[in-house]
Amino acid sequence: DIQMTQSPSSLSASVGDKVTITCRASQSISNFLNWYQQKPGKAPELLIYATLTLKTGVPSRFSGSRSGTTFTLTINSLQPEDFATYFCQQSYSNPPNLSFGGGTRVDI
Amino acid sequence: QVQLVQSGAEVKKPGSSVKVSCKASGGSFSANTITWVRQAPGHGLEWLGGIMPLSGTINHARKFQGRVTFAADTSTNTASMEVRSLTSEDTAVYYCAKVAQELGGAVDLWGQGTQITVSS
Numbered sequence: 206d207i208q209m210t211q212s213p214s215s216l217s218a219s220v221g222d223k224v225t226i227t228c229r230a231s232q233s234i235s236n237f238l239n240w241y242q243q244k245p246g247k248a249p250e251l252l253i254y255a256t257l258t259l260k261t262g263v264p265s266r267f268s269g270s271r272s273g274t275t276f277t278l279t280i281n282s283l284q285p286e287d288f289a290t291y292f293c294q295q296s297y298s299n300p301p302n303l304s305f306g307g308g309t310r311v312d313i
Numbered sequence: 314q315v316q317l318v319q320s321g322a323e324v325k326k327p328g329s330s331v332k333v334s335c336k337a338s339g340g341s342f343s344a345n346t347i348t349w350v351r352q353a354p355g356h357g358l359e360w361l362g363g364i365m366p367l368s369g370t371i372n373h374a375r376k377f378q379g380r381v382t383f384a385a386d387t388s389t390n391t392a393s394m395e396v397r398s399l400t401s402e403d404t405a406v407y408y409c410a411k412v413a414q415e416l417g418g419a420v421d422l423w424g425q426g427t428q429i430t431v432s433s
Binding site: 308 | 410418424426
């Protein structure tokens with residue numbers, strides 16, 4: 206099974222900061238990497254799919270990139286509504302096995 | 314616009330079973346995979362498995378093979394998941410969600426979640 210290792214598990218930041226979250230896959234997953242945002246008491250929401258494509262309506266301050274099996278979510282100029290937990294997830298496995306990273310909590 | 318509406322919270326005894334339903338409201342999910350994910354208190358997201366309603370193809374996470382059953386009724390656009398032999402470690406919010414193959418297999422629609430509490 207493909208393992209996803211996400212770091213850091215939590216971070217503190219201020220409004221206007223640039224934030225970087227990393228997710229490493231245990232094997233090649235091509236570009237089949239997705240990012241989700243979850244706020245307390247709510248279901249996760251898709252932010253970015255296929256490594257770097259923003260879902261419609263997601264602000265452009267969010268971006269995704271890849272270097273080998275390491276994927277990065279970057280939030281430029283953090284906004285108050287961005288304080289949440291972020292998860293990566295691979296969708297490469299066949300048969301499907303939608304393994305998630307452990308999550309990164311972004312606090313003020 | 315399609316929404317996934319899940320059944321309500323339940324409290325179960327250890328050793329019992331629970332069934333959670335997930336209805337697609339405002340559309341059909343037959344052409345998509347419905348997947349199930351759970352989140353224990355203060356923990357991350359854990360994939361349980363999923364079903365392709367049109368073909369009936371089912372995939373389980375290895376950990377849940379033999380203890381979790383998935384089903385789907387295309388006539389009512391309702392999927393369901395049953396977990397047997399519950400323990401306190403199964404206490405979690407359970408989500409159904411739709412996999413979008415056109416988005417590389419990302420999950421683009423989630424149900425509201427169902428709280429399952431296992432307690433004696």
